[in-house]
Amino acid sequence: MQDRTTLVVGIDVGGTKTHLRARAGDDTVADLVRTSRGWQPHDPQGAANWLTDLIHEALPEDARPHAVAVGGRDCETPRQSELIRQALGQRLGALCRVVNDAELLVPALGLAEGVGLVAGTGAVAVGHTAAGELVQVGGWGAVLGDEGSSAGLVREAIRAVYAAHDRAEAPDELTRLLLAALGVPEVPALGAALEAADDVAAGWGRHASAVFEAAAAGSRAAQDVIAAGGRALTGLVVRLAERGATVDDVVVAGGTVLNQPVLYGALTDALASSLPGTRVHPLQVPPVAGAVALALALAPATA
The missing domain is CATH 3.30.420.40 (ATPase, nucleotide binding domain)
Structure with missing residues (x-):
């Protein structure tokens, strides 16, 4: 034994x-x-x-x-x-x-204190105050939150496509790729395709590659969605700081943010602007x- x-x-x-x-x-x-x-x-x-x-x-x-x-x-x-x-x-x-x-x-x-920031299927950040009290922000799910996660990026990308459709703009690469990814013929059907997912977070998040591909192809809408995702993730860390958590070090994990340099760059740029001196560590x-x-x-x- x-x-x-x-x-x-x-x-x-x-x-x-x-x-x-x-x-x-x-x-x-x-x-x-x-x-x-x-x-x-x-x-x-x-x-x-x-x-x-x-x-x-x-x-x-x-x-x-x-x-x-x-x-x-x-x-x-x-x-x-x-x-x-x-x-x-x-x-x-x-x-x-x-x-x-x-x-x-x-x-x-191997750190004793700092922020844990996850941006994968969902998005959440946790830290502790100097007194050791746990503070958690975000992580509210794909329907109501998780901005900067794979599911959140897809949700916001479709909102951007809807807004462009309402303005009668010609479909760009983001629209075309999302239509193909969700297997629907026209923009109004995108919402119903999302609602049909058995697992909301994973079902939405698996289409995030379309957002990054569109951004690489020059879609301004997709680029704006990703930049906003980086700012939203930074906002979680800022909120922790406002609540007294120690934020000198931020350890970042999650396949979405670590596997997509454009999102990771948007996060680090926003953190450098909002919380100068914060050290960011991608978890390896x-x-x-x-x-x-x-x-x-x-x-x-x-x-």
Whole structure:
């Protein structure tokens, strides 16, 4: 049997995929990536059961972790995270911590404090005040928010196309590419195509490549949408600063912003203008590394 005092588990539950990593001392004993389908963070018992099943899938049958840390998408309040933590601790008999997945970014980079900013399928930023209080902004979903995310960019691009259509402007490259991406013949049908998506965030976000392609082809509308996305992401960090969070370092993650230099550049330009001196760090390691760091911090003797 694995000596449980050395075994820690970190889990990053993202919008699309979940990454689990288990360590015993310096050895990685499990590294599993699977879909996040079934993750229901607003049901604490169901979330704890889902996480427990994942851990049992990843670890040998006789392995019992001493400490588990989870960064979960849509864990939006300390109360919600605490309820999941309690339920998971009861299921596993282990030390547990549950946070929003954006809270994994700063420890993943090895920093003690700073802002975690995610712009992938969704967009959210988290930080802490000098007193250690968690502050989270954004992350309100594709319908009402998540500006600067893949889903938010598609939503705003279609709004721009609608506005151009209302002005009787000739279709530009953004219009043509969005029509092709959503498989509809004319502009008025774009909204219905969005509404038909089974998964709003992922269903909308998968068309973001059309926005970036249109911008590269010279579409001013697409370029404006991307620039506005960068400013919106910066606005999340500014809001954290206004609420007393430490924003000297901003750790950025998410496939949308890291894989699209034009959006990353719009973000860094806007941050340099709004918060001069802020250091921006693109995360180059999997966020699950932050979950492992948090698990190790629960029980330093296991490190």
